[in-house]
Amino acid sequence: MSSDIDRRPIPEHAEVLVVGAGPGGSAAAAHAATAGHDVVLLDAATFPRDKTCGDGLTPRAVAELDHLGLGTYLDDRPRIDGLHLHGWGAQQRVRWPSGHFPGHGSAVSRMELDDAIRELAVARGARMVQGHKAVDVTMSGGRIAEVVVEGPDGRRPITVRDVIVADGVRSGLGKALGREWHRDTAYGVAARAYVPSGRADDPWMGSHLELRGPDGALLPGYGWVFPLGDVAPGPLGELSGGVLNVGVGALATSKRPAHMALRPILEHYARMVGDEWAITGTPFRLTSALLPMGGAVSGVAGPNWMLIGDAAACVNPLNGEGIDYALETGRLAVELLDDTRRSPDHTGRWRDILVEHYGLAFSAARRLAGVLTVPQAVPTLGRPGIRSASLMSLVVRVMGNLITPDDADLVARAWRTAGRVSSRVDHRPPFQ
Template identity: 50%
Template sequence: MSDVAVDVLVVGAGPAGSAAALHAARAGHEVLVVEAGPLGRDKTCGDGLTPRAIHQLERLGLADAITSHYVNHGLKLHGYGGDVTAPWPSSAYGTLGSAMPRTAFDEYLARAAIAGGATVWDNATATAPDVIDGTLTRVTVTRSSVESTVRARWVIVADGVRSTFGRQLGREWHRGEVYGIAARSYVSSSRSDDPWMHSHVELRDEDDTILPGYGWIFPLADGTVNLGCGALSTDARPARLNTKKLLAHYARQQRTDWGLGEPERVTSAMLPMGGAVSGVAGRNWMIIGDAAAGVNPLNGEGIDYGLEMAEHAVTLLDAGYADLTDVWPQLLRDRYGEAFLLARTAARLLTYPKFLPAVGPLALRGPVGARLMPTAARLMANLITDEDRDLMARLWRAAGGTVSAVRRGTPLWS
């Protein structure tokens, strides 16, 4: 067994972990990243990159390699006899979106972290965190059957939705709040270069029953599309559907329109959302990204939040705090709390089976849909900022403050 000492240990080389490693290395820290699998982890993900995610990649100097390959212009929503086109609105984040398969995207960011000065160990598992009075003093890392003891001044945990290492530190997922279930596949398509992300909000099973879910098709400009389906669920109203079976049926429904082949590389997962976790920090450690439920409950998007949390985490390290136990959860609540609580409350409505069939036709048909859905797309894509002063931004923030007051005490990085 060997001993390794670094300034920053990052557990997980997904987007949040690699971004944190790159930020920390550029700040002058000695950084070690440990990733349980090979570089380029896969995940049940739509692979879409909103303008907010592209904005964070621009801050890292990594956006051009992605947007030069493919850009999309916004969302197209379909269902209930209507279609609505919702271009990315002008915002502080710009108007460029993109998409990239997760294995390629994650490997790209991990290799950027290496080029930026971080050391990355792949196929390396972090276990046995030794915590004394809230301080994480050492971690056992096993790589090629060889164990190393890693000691770090700070530890950033970005090990994904299951957060195996985070759970060892006490991270708890509160499933009474809204969470997502989804299945994803890659399918050859004659429309792989389509410059729009598509969502079908009227999802029917083989018996033509409307389900409390939605389907998506995100072109990847590589001869394939990312095709998947998802649903929102709570412990009280679990989504009782077989997502993989539904995905196959959805692909058959869209085959002619999209020139689809057969779904491949099908995966499925459950996803914590909207900050509905607790135990996300100790004196010298923080949990970020999907592991911290940094996911918008209205659309399942989490890459943008993961990239932002990575930058916030490293900023805190350089601020000189002696104890992050309360500082990190408070930062997350200040940055995302009201928006996440409001999104969780709105998403809870979608778990009622009769809600979508009642409002779907109104939202997607005629002049009402043409006005309403672009605004909804702005919310779903996380494109309202604190600096925005338009009517929709003011209404969104006012609603967020009201919901936060009503739902005080709701699990939110508590």
Template identity: 35%
Template sequence: MKRRNDDADVIVVGAGPAGSSTAHWCASAGLDVLLLEKAEFPRDKICGDGLTPRAVSELVRMGVDTDERDGWIRNRGLRVHATGRSWELDWPDLTAYPGYGMARSRMTLDQTLAQHAQASGAKLLTSTKVTGAVTDERTGRITGVTTQPLDGRGRADGPERTFSAPVVVASDGVSSRLATGVGRMRRDDRPMGTAVRAYYTTPRHADPFMESHLELWSGEPGRSDLLPGYGWVFPLGDGTANVGLGSVHSTPARQSRAGIDYRRLQDTWLTHSAPEGWELSPEAATGKVRGAALPMGFNRGPLYADGLLLAGDAAGMVSPFNGEGIAYGLQAGRVAAEAIAAARHKSTDAAREAALATYADRMRADLGGYYTLGRWFVRLIEHPQVMRACVKYGLPRKVVMQFVLKLLSDCYEPSGGDWIDRTIAGMTKVVPSS
């Protein structure tokens, strides 16, 4: 598969969870991997820092050491707040996933995963900005990338360089300049979320539950609109908690028309609805409130074509139900590597293309139905009157809370399990997967 003058079997652009997972699995399969990252580690990423059992299961598969003495913190489940009440819900007891979640700051998580990929055999180049794709003029196939080395301040530092490989993976985040540069634009019929967060010192930094506050008001509680989203407090075990909120709309246009000032909304939320016992005062903040977009429901594609695979946020692999993207990025890296490794051993171009195309098929088969349900869910809850009814009449019921937990965490048995698992799994199979 690797041609005589290629620099690697596969080039992976972006060393977030999706990119590092891809690099790890490809290197573990014996492929020559080049992992390119624009920043230097450690580097920050706007995120809630929570890892659901689904994400933890991918870390376990990768062989990542998650010893609590190294800064990892386990959690039992979600503490959900709404309508003046709270429920402590343990993560589901499933055969497919572990019975615990974790939390880890992205400042250290991403570095850990990139180093893990290095230890597996991938070559990591940091301070390397990918400026575009190299395309074969005759076939239209992507055969590599052009790069610009950067100095410590992110400025150009030296001549551009080109790297070549038979397969390129774009895992370069929500904007994905690599994908957009070759015409793979964001879909306008997919949900788009926005999240903001800051870190706060708190005496409850080792709390065994992550908290979700499902009543997110646009202003003073009871005197404003309920927004389609939630606030969170995710303890990190290091003296701090990640505190933030996120809201979602069914299309980028609706999100734009909403005109929400999310940083001000965070201040309003903490002023009027501060989670009790955490002591989250402005003085407890360790830094500024920062925000990021959340691309959802496969909002960019195709996931594979012409030598380029999309993974993680670059492909819009964030769940419309909960804004979670780490688990799906890790999964995408594993599935992408299996397709790339299979293609390497094919003897014809057609057979190699067929093997690479299985990546998109498998990701749609596993996540497409779940994302479709999520899109429908968003269309409902973005109407304030529907959101009010759901919170007032739905959440107080135990069976609804059980559904909420499994949908929010995407932790249900894909086959078997209890009747809730079977219901969710059945629904994902009968709805469209694209």
């Protein structure tokens, strides 16, 4: 399918141009095509392609895939019941809490997941353009009139009505449109690799809250082990069979940057968990990424464009999770598009939607994440915390993005209160 699509001429016009075919962009394209819009989905890569990620799917992400029409896609994928948390000589197994979302998560490599959602968008009518990058825009009356696309044959314009920007953490097109990333709040650095394993069908995600380097020094981060199940030959290239995604992440701010050599830390962590997770080989496909988090960007929308997913820093500030937010913002952006005739300027409306859905949680989470960048804060909070089942249940709920505005229990009310207090003292609230 990809080779046939790649030979098609670049479209001259799109009602809706979606820039970036990751989970958020492809989900937006699928929703928009289903709603009857003429959609072009553009990506600089040729699929399938790899993406630095933990590959974990929270129950919130599972719910969004089901909403998209891909619920059965996960039937033969790992069913993850919760997190197995470790640290300071203690451990807790915490199931995903019941509530508005399914009681299980999953894990799928981004090489496979992104391609599956992209193919769904194409099947629903989106026109796919691969191997072409959006590099500039032509404006008319404050609106995007054309998006300039660069590919092997040079540059060409695509005239547009609306643009959904889903080109990832660096967001080149977003930057051209005025997007600015503010690093004074917490951001993430992370690295991941794949390893062969005899426990790739385990129903638990491993998470080590006490991360140490090869020299034994405590680091301001955490490690993860996510089981991917049996991987078919081809998607990951180097092997088939049981595979784990193993990774390490750290929090940082402009005042306290994370000076970490991620590769040796990741290799050390893989050795550390090797026996527990029946790892049978060395890590491969080691990649790293920098993550804006918690809505720490401004310029998320204009009269006829919106930034979604990672481009809008819709990433959990405590653990770097963003697939669920990407899928969700893709759907919300298309819902706003359907109001275009009534109110054609997205600038304030899209920012308000992001704030309404994520503002309180992002403000509270990134303030806590900022605290965790302070030396000794992690052991001070983590050592007693790992021994409390109720506190770890709260941690899993927050890290899994599983508290919603509709939740009325004590924990949810307390978390929203913390968000409101935090928002009042934010010198730059999320998405501002």
